[in-house]
Amino acid sequence: NQNILINSLTLKEAKNSSGIENIITTHNELFKAFSLQAKNINPATKEVLNYKEASAFSCNEIFRNKFEMVL
Numbered sequence: 001n002q003n004i005l006i007n008s009l010t011l012k013e014a015k016n017s018s019g020i021e022n023i024i025t026t027h028n029e030l031f032k033a034f035s036l037q038a039k040n041i042n043p044a045t046k047e048v049l050n051y052k053e054a055s056a057f058s059c060n061e062i063f064r065n066k067f068e069m070v071l
Contacts (some may be wrong), residue, residue: 007034014052021045 011030018025025044033041034051041049 010052010055013046014048014055018048018051019046 008031011034012027015025015027015030023044025042025048029042029045033045034052058071
């Protein structure tokens with residue numbers, strides 16, 4: 001399933017990008033929270049998941065040609 005690969009790559013990218021901003025979590029916490037839709041997620045993991053969702057939303061908007069560049 002291609003979604004498994006895409007989700008794992010976007011989670012890894014979100015984790016690494018968030019680490020630059022000193023938002024630290026583990027891959028284990030991320031994948032557990034993402035796959036189980038857990039309710040007791042620590043703030044850092046939740047922030048990384050939000051980053052991943054925002055990135056996915058942005059990519060989808062670009063691919064759907066709804067993104068307009070205003071100069």
